[in-house]
Amino acid sequence: MNEPTIDSHGAEEAVARYQSQLETITAKSDALVAKDRLLGKFRVVLFLGAIVFWIVGYTSDGIAGAGWIGWLMLAAFFVVATMNEPIRDSIDELKRHRSVFERLIARLQRNWEALATKRLTHQLSLVELAGHRREVAGDLDLLGRASLFHLVSMAATTPGIRTLADWLSGPAVAEVAQERAEAVDALAPMREQRLRFYTLAREVGDSTGDPEHFTDWATGDTWLTHRGWLKAWAKASTVITILLILGLVLGSALSVPAVIFKASLVALIALIAINLLITTTVLGPAHGIFSIAMANRRMVGDYEEIFSAADWLPKSNASDASVLSRIRNQMVDGDRCAVEGMRSLQRVAKAGGLRQSAGTFLLYLPLQAFGLWDVWVLDRLEQWQSHYRDQVASWFAALGELEALVSIAALRDDYPGWGHATWHRDASTAVVKAKAIGHPLLKDGDRVRNDVQVGPPGTLLLVTGSNMSGKSTMLRSIGLNVALAGIGAPVCAGALETASVELATSIRVSDDVSQGVSFYMAELKRLKSVVDQARRMAQINDRVCLFLLDEILQGTNSRERQIAVVQVLRHLMDSRSIGAITTHDLELADEPELQSIATTVHFRETIRPDAEGNEQMTFDYQMREGVSPTTNALRLLEMVGLGK
Structure with missing residues (x-):
């Protein structure tokens, strides 16, 4: 079910409001720059004039009184220079105002190039995360370019940047998240105060103090x-x-x-x-x-x-x-x-x-x-x-x-149609259940929403489907919205119910030639990290592990892979975790042990001939019940010119 109005209505209104304020700032800045240039010309004229009159007045055959005129012009020069300083200060402040509105607009338009400034990128590179948190951040695009951080952040000082990064990569705990959400709801209507704070933060962020x-x-x-x-x-x-x-x-x-x-x-x-x-x-x-x-x-x-x-x-x-x-x-x-x-x-x-x-x-x-x-x-x-x-x-x-x-409050203000998270305190019945959930980093017009449920403990969501159909996007949609809920932000969903959870993921895994680690061994190490995290969460007992696994153990043959995947999932189920796993290996869905614990859903593609009779593959990114009835690997091979 595609519901663009949930996203676009508030965002379009916010962009229009910010553009209007940006135009006002630009007009004020242009007027002050013109005034600054005019005063600059006066300063040059007065200074050169003072020199000329001194030469005329203090030479051997000088004109009486010319020297005094030179001194008066020098005094006028300092008066104009003094008048010029507040104007330049105002221009600098307007520049900071303009940068605030440009960032607010870039967030809503998902203009990642404009958002990833050199200073912010450097500050994020200094954020140190524990092993599993670093892996989750990389898998879900929590930090870095085109990330959830850049969507949410209006931070400019070191404490603000690092606090928000720490929150986004941390656990989603009900009590903490609800307290933050209450604060965000109180701050969201205070537009003028928040805008002033953003500008002040940029001024502080530009200072030399650490x-x-x-x-x-x-x-x-x-x-x-x-x-x-x-x-x-x-x-x-x-x-x-x-x-x-x-x-x-x-x-x-x-x-x-x-x-x-x-x-x-x-x-x-x-x-x-x-x-x-x-x-x-x-x-x-x-x-x-x-x-x-x-x-x-x-x-x-x-x-x-x-x-x-x-x-x-x-x-x-x-x-x-x-x-x-x-x-x-x-x-x-x-x-x-x-x-x-x-x-x-x-x-x-x-x-x-x-x-x-x-x-x-x-x-x-x-x-x-x-x-x-x-x-x-x-x-x-x-x-x-x-x-x-x-x-x-x-x-x-x-x-x-x-x-x-105040960064999160801007998101709440700009997206009034995004939902509030509802929290369940009983970890033994933990679920993540969403209505009309979408990927928050996609542009508002490109987002497709689905209903989804992960959990309760002892069960998992098995997402099947062909290549490019939307399986990985669904995993990231779940993880990113849980991260939003954990920081007290609005969620990109009509409604979201969740318990206190801590994420563990295996989505982007690569080999390491320098360490002699093959792709398969790298996957095993990542899965070991996920299982270890699940066991830690079982011992804490106030939250559960939410695992998101994407096409795992691709580095081995099909039958061994199925056995290994089931064994990994058995460890996770024994830890009372909840989670979702994607696969395009349709035989995996037939494993008896998985059938007893899995809710199976799928994404599919549609292939239709175009006007010239050539096959065109399209995706609606809608999640459906049951195992995927289609595959598309060979069709894709033909479409790129590598068929028979």
Whole structure:
């Protein structure tokens, strides 16, 4: 049953809305760019004009007053330059706005090339998954190019990207999924707030700070604590500097022996030399800490701003334990919340930023030379570290959760026709049952939907059919929608019932020549991993293993293959797992042991002659009961020109 309206109606409306907003942003940006160019021309004219008038005014036969006009034009140049800065900041912000809407549209149009940016691809490559989770992610396209991650994600910060990737590749647990779904439903109507958050996340994502390194520093040991002599010397050198400068003043202004002046000057030079030596030989690690804790003042300010964005989350009472309440408490509520912590760090960053700015570096030099300014800054930084040490990791965890949830909320808002998952708590009767389920990564107009049920434990779904008929797509549709349900997202189905499950798959398997592993052995190892996962789930007892196996054990002869497949399935059934297996080996469906536990369905092809009498093969991708009545391998061979 093909129901495109479930998909297309809300998505088309969302694309139109985003396109309209994108056009508005483009118009504003074009107007600001034109204004920026005009002011740029003014700056050039004023600067060149100032030079011309200086030449005319200050030459030997110069015109009276021309020099003053030059100075006035220079002053006007700085005024125009100052006016220009906010315009350029607004242009940059509009660029980020535009990138947000372009990504929202690309998701709905399944424009995978636009979605897989270099930065996001790099960030995903750094996500580490356990063995079976990595296999599932590869088999089902959970991460990587043209993946479920790219369909769902609006994340731009490292915590958001890694949190969403971890959720997608993790188990689907009823309690957790329902809590996330409630948060998503609350966030979905908040369009303006979410759009602002997406833009802020891009601004933070473009900053040079790495939150993981920041967290490692904040929760680690303090460097200066173990070097108390540096703090003592910084204080002493400050006092000595004051005394020596006083000696220089007295020596030059009063009738005191010249030796006092000379001694003070020599001592001051020696002090500078000692402090510069300490700076170059001892304080290298301190400067490394500065680069992590406050890479620049903008980074700290950006994080303060994005943490402050959580203020639009619903306020809660003390008994509220929802995920949004926990996030709000970590980010904006309380004396040790993320916003207060970043504001406090911002004050330290202003002091530490003297060495980073060309405008303040000349002030930093004497402060460092005479009083070891870096030590004073580091001392304040480590006081901050000691005060907030046990909170920092939870701040960024909350940020990652919020960014993942607002990403999912966009999917809920854009696809109002997609269903909510219904969860069953009893693992002994676990099923995955869907009405009108479809493959979420296919374009809305190309998707064909089917009803399907996998489970209860002790049974399996046997999907038969010819090549290219839709068997593998059905497996992935089941797995991807369970992954969506597990993160609290809407599912690409009219309705989906599921229990708490953890996926285990064998769909894409390849040999490894470098390790001397044949294709058949690679398949066996993957199947061993699936069975091991099923046994672990049987021991946990709060969820079941949902296995999805596609055309397994193709590397051996037909009879041995049938025996081996039955044996593998016996292990899985003994672990009380549920799952589906595809095959185009129709004899496998006749195995007595499989017939007793399997619900058999099939996909088929239709072959009709075209107007010229040539046979054309088509697929309707509709799942039907029973064993497939057709095969098409030889027909396909003929169609590509390799027949008799």
